[in-house]
Amino acid sequence: MAARKPNTTLKKRSLHRPLAPILLLLTIILPGLLPPPATAVEPLSARAMNAYHGTLHNHTGYSDGVGTPDDAFTAGRSRGLDFMAVTDHSEMTDDAEWLDTLIQSHNHTVDGVFVALRGSEYTNNQEGHLNVYNTITHPTYSYTGFDYADHVGSLVHFYTWVGQHPEAVGQFNHPGWKNFNNWEYHEQAEAGLQLSEVGCCTPPNYVWDEAEFINALEHGWRVAPTISADTHTDQWGIDLPGRTGIWAPELTYPDVIEALRAMRVFASEDGNLEIYLQVDGSWMGSVVPNDGQIEVQVYVYDPDDEDVSALELYTNDGVLVTWIAPPSNPFTWSFALASGSGSRYYYARAVQADGDHSLTAPVWTESPVTGLQAANDGPTSLGQPTTLTATISNGSSVSYTWDLGDGTQGSG
Helix, strand or coil, X not given: CCCCCCCCCCCCCCCCCCCCCCCCCCEEECCCECCCCCXXXXXXXXXXXXXXXXXXXXXXXXXXXXXXXXXXXXXXXXXXXXXXXEEEEHHHCCHHHHHHHHHHHXXXXXXXXXXEEEEEEEEECXXXXXXXXXXXXXEECCCXXXXXXXXXXXXXXXXXXXXXCCCCEEEECCCCCCCHHHHCCCHHHHHHCCEXXXXXXXXXXXXXXXXXXXXXXXXXXXXXXXXXXXXXXXXXXXXXXXXXXXXXXXXXXXXXXXXXXXXXXXEECCCCCEEEEEECCEECCCEEECCCEEEEEEEEECCCCCCEEEEEEEXXXXXXXXXXXXXXXXXXXXXXXXXXXXXXXXXXEEEECCCCEEEECCEEEECCCECCEEEECCCCCCCCCCCEEEECCECCCCEEEEECCCCCEEEC
16 A cells, blocks of 8 residues: 555644743743653553543533433433533523533443533634533633623633633534634643544534644644534434544543543544554653654554554654554554654554544654753842843753742743
């Protein structure tokens, strides 16, 4: 099989987020940077992770769907989902309905069997729709007056709200429709936005939009791909065969939330396919140091023994790095890869003979910081500014903090 042309080469701006102004430094902070990679990749069994499949975007009669959360969760469990979220439109969900959704999620969650999640859909028809899970209140675009609804208005204000709710897990919804002001990056929201739909909506309106997923990555968002039906009927769990998959130690509410937050997540048009990516022994969703070479491991398994015709690895701009035709099922693909320097991301894709696609969350690589130098133009006269400067010769995703010696700090 010849290597195929990558599906997209979209690039709206550089992957590299601009470094904060280099004015202050004593302590270097590398967000999410992990310790040096292990010398060997631990097998999946040693990590005690299991694959679970579910859906994260469903509506009921509490907004513009049908039935109740009780109906939806009952149907989802009976139809073989491992986890399921009800995400009614936020401005349409009153306090009693918001509370009942929580009650029903608790009532229907059975450890080891089924996890029910309460969420909401922030519905901004001008800039985009986003789901939020695991919060006490829910953000609304329009003012409602509900006690448990926070009026946030614009998308920028939504990003601020997410940044103020560290418990939140969030998802960009159907980005092919509205793409969030061309994916303009807002750092304050990153910790609460971990997911983005790559496949969405009930047939015949279903779209697989890997190009927009790459667009999000290129603008600096660190997100994992999901797939959802955006169900508005009573066909929860059966109107779309695709699933969002996670890897978690157990099927419990805390484990599901932790897996989503950590982005041990994959999207599959096949209802039960399992796939993961590890780099230098770290799970997809991780950030690892880039020292010029990485160890890659991709695992794929279809319990129905459907043929996986190609297993592919992609990097920045959606460029195909390498691929293989898996000779067995299950199959583990392990290899060393020259990774160059600087910031990069890698994600894996499986393509099956029937045309189904599956996508893993990326792993991001960051170059280590070298050549750190700090200086100031002091001494200066009392009341006059002192300029503090810091430079590095190499490194990425770096912020700076200066200890001013009097119990205060500056940053930049």
